[in-house]
Amino acid sequence: MLLFQALILRPLLTAMIALRALRRNKLRSTLTALGIIIGVASVVAMVAVGNGAQARIESQVSALGQNLLMVFAGNRRSGGVNSGGGSASVLTLADAAALAREIPDVAAASPEVTTTVQAIANGRNWSTTVAGESEDYLKIRDWKLAGGSMFTEREIRGSAKVAVIGSKTAHELFGPLNPIGQTVRLKNIPFVIIGLLASKGAGMGGQDQDDRIIVPFTTAMKRLTGEKYIRLISLQVVSADRMAAAQQQIVSLLRQRHRIPPEHGDDFSILNQKEIADTVGSISGIITMMLGSIAGMSLVVGGIGIMNIMLVSVTERTREIGIRVAIGAQGSDILLQFLIESITLSLLGGLLGVLLGVGISKGISLFADFTPVVSTGSVLLAFGVSFAIGVFFGFYPARKAAALDPIDALRYE
Amino acid sequence: MSINPNHPQAPPLAQIPVIRLESAAKVYRTGDVEVHAVRHVDLEVQRGEFVAVMGASGSGKSTLMNIVGCLDKPTGGRYLLDGVNVADLSRRHLARLRNHKLGFVFQSFNLLARTTALENVELPMFYSKPLISLRTQRRRAKEALERVGLGDRLGHRPSQLSGGQQQRIAIARAIVNQPELLLADEPTGNLDTRTSIEIMGFFQELNDAGITIVMVTHELDIASYCKRIVVMRDGEVISDTINPDRRLAATERATLDHAEKQAKLA
């Protein structure tokens, strides 16, 4: 019973004394806490914004597909300068076929050609991107169909005039009508729409991925682009941990096929989804940290505000301290009282700050195209930091109070 | 702090004076001016004594009480409380002494403003070690306040009370922790005759129960309830006598009651 009193009740009662002292100066306490409130709120909101942006970018990266490797013609790393001795940097269908055939870690491959055409259907006219792909493309890009079906390998071999249409394009051309079974004319060639893509939203570069038409790459090359070369090859690797190995095998196979001497650089470049994800993740992590630490500075400023007010409070209440010491309070009792007061002030500020921070995050989500994510970690951290600020910035004033001489304190006017 | 009574050199506890001042002095320095508030005072107070300290205003009574109450330290001489030189004690130790052994009624009350009478009286027990349960604290504070006639003012704050009522809260606070030595600086300064007599009666009861009391007063009337009268002038003790015809508050009150009854009848 008395142990309970010593460990819990007495600090609690001391806290009540502190609370009463804070209530007595409502305006002043509020203004003091405001420093912490703003500090904590901005930490919570900034970290939430950072996390939200990070989550959004990461979801865009993972929306690229699963275990995706993209092989582009030309060496992007060397800034577009052609390193091979004049030979054109190109990828061919044979390259794509060789990658799919000879590298066991490659589960699926899709050569890609793209062009922009006027699509005409239903008496309407819409300029859109047409991509020639293989039957595995949707699987590689982890893309679902909202209706109909994807074209088959047979249709690719037969250069069938079939198309799978993006939701945006479908909407522009057909409005609320079901596009499946309809005909769309691309460069005046009629294609039968056999599938409708599920909506995927904006891609990494901000382009609308839903505004496109996918056709067999054979048909696209023959009928629409007339080119022999392909822009890129999308590859799906069997598993995430085989990504690096697969990439290495692809490099050596393509170098061999393109007969690149060892001293020359690659004439192609490979985008590794995992690498992108990691890079994006670490960059946005750094940004989140930076936002958080800038906000953290305002917490320190808030702490200094608390220290200032606590010093004023100790001076103002010198007589009270004198009375308490005169009737037997220990220095440690006085220290605890003022420490609890500053901690209460900062924790209260922390609590209101968290609420405000969550509110700000909710507000941001109303007009930003991503949702800030308030993490439990940042809330706990903000609380922990405001507690620490209360202790740190309250200690000096509290010690000053505890060191007062009773008779001097009693005489203080 | 406590002296081992079995030690061969140690005199028996009863013979050790509660208060022993050996040419104690207090000099205040304000700029170039030196004020000798107390000059080599030699004074011994034994257990169970009831001493009145008298003297003109500014004669150093409060200064002396502050030293005896372990609130201030003498600038010269020594002060031994129960045979222990107070100068050797730590802050911590002194705080404990003030809390347990001493009860102090301040001339200016020194109550916590914005705190109720009850909480003011509970305060010394709040800082007591070993701890006192909250219920006991409340009960004892109530009893103490009832004892000084303020049982109906528990929830009032000092600013809502008269000077005399505040003074009685200060008294209740001083005795609530059952001190061995009660030091009171003009405890009846703001009280009417009847209440003064009641307080003196209370003090006499405490004294009969074994509590040593030293109190400052201006009034000979009040001093006459004490067993011994010390008179100060200019920081020195100029007389120290046993009170030959000590008044008893119980008798006085009966007389007073009687007189009042007569007055009413007339």
Ligand SMILES: Nc1ncnc2c1ncn2[C@@H]1O[C@H](COP(=O)(O)OP(=O)(O)OP(=O)(O)O)[C@@H](O)[C@H]1O
């Ligand atoms: N803190 C101080 N600094 C300087 N001088 C002081 C201080 N406190 C008291 N004095 C002086 O010491 C002398 C004694 O003061 P003290 O308060 O002990 O008088 P007192 O006998 O209690 O008077 P009273 O009956 O009016 O309460 C006075 O001359 C006073 O001016």
Ligand SMILES: [Mg+2]
């Ligand atoms: Mg005085």
